[in-house]
Amino acid sequence: MNAASAEAVRRTIAGPLPTDATVVLTPIGGIFKGFRQHGWQDVERSGWWPQIRRENIYVIQIPQGGAAADLCSTLGKSPRIDLLGYAGSLTESMLVGDIVRPGRARLVGHDVDMPLAGSAVHSVVTVPHILFTYESADRLRRHSTVADLESAHLARALQRAGGAALGVHVLITDRWPDLPFYSVGPRNLALIEKRRKEFVAEFAHQLQQSPEGAA
Numbered sequence: 001m002n003a004a005s006a007e008a009v010r011r012t013i014a015g016p017l018p019t020d021a022t023v024v025l026t027p028i029g030g031i032f033k034g035f036r037q038h039g040w041q042d043v044e045r046s047g048w049w050p051q052i053r054r055e056n057i058y059v060i061q062i063p064q065g066g067a068a069a070d071l072c073s074t075l076g077k078s079p080r081i082d083l084l085g086y087a088g089s090l091t092e093s094m095l096v097g098d099i100v101r102p103g104r105a106r107l108v109g110h111d112v113d114m115p116l117a118g119s120a121v122h123s124v125v126t127v128p129h130i131l132f133t134y135e136s137a138d139r140l141r142r143h144s145t146v147a148d149l150e151s152a153h154l155a156r157a158l159q160r161a162g163g164a165a166l167g168v169h170v171l172i173t174d175r176w177p178d179l180p181f182y183s184v185g186p187r188n189l190a191l192i193e194k195r196r197k198e199f200v201a202e203f204a205h206q207l208q209q210s211p212e213g214a215a
Contacts, residue, residue, distance in 0.1 A: 034200035066153030126152035
């Protein structure tokens with residue numbers, strides 16, 4: 001994509017988003033709204049997807065799945081790009097409510113890992129839909145520790161654009177094989193909501209302290 005096309009795509013999707021902005025992407029409405037409680041305000045003429053900003057730090061609510069790859073392909077000059085979302089654990093070593101920052105991402109069905117700005121202890125596999133069977137989770141856990149719907153799509157787009165490594169921060173909302181998402185009860189739902197608020201508060205504070213550095 002040439003510079004003119006990238007600018008047109010960015011303005012269509014995200015409005016007048018500065019090329020040097022620090023960008024936070026999230027498909028989770030509760031995470032997006034949570035930043036308003038920490039000083040982020042609505043942006044006028046924000047393009048297709050809602051966004052809020054505080055100084056030069058923009059939070060954009062993206063669709064679930066790989067649609068935001070189109071936006072990421074235009075963010076090669078942004079000093080820092082983070083994805084905040086939900087993920088399912090593929091290992092019993094994680095608990096619902098844990099925060100994980102994987103260091104590698106893989107698109108399901110592919111053999112190539114893409115680097116992320118996180119810990120090499122964990123890797124995320126990006127799947128096309130929510131997992132519904134034990135068999136699919138068992139296959140995935142051979143190579144990855146968590147599963148989501150977005151990370152690898154966005155990491156690949158940024159890599160192709162020559163941008164900074166994507167920072168992925170996910171809140172574990174369910175766990176295979178013993179606690180898939182559809183069996184999470186009210187007690188765990190309350191825990192997830194509590195941890196989501198803490199997650200946003202901690203991340204918002206880190207962003208304000210170091211908008212271009214690792215959180």
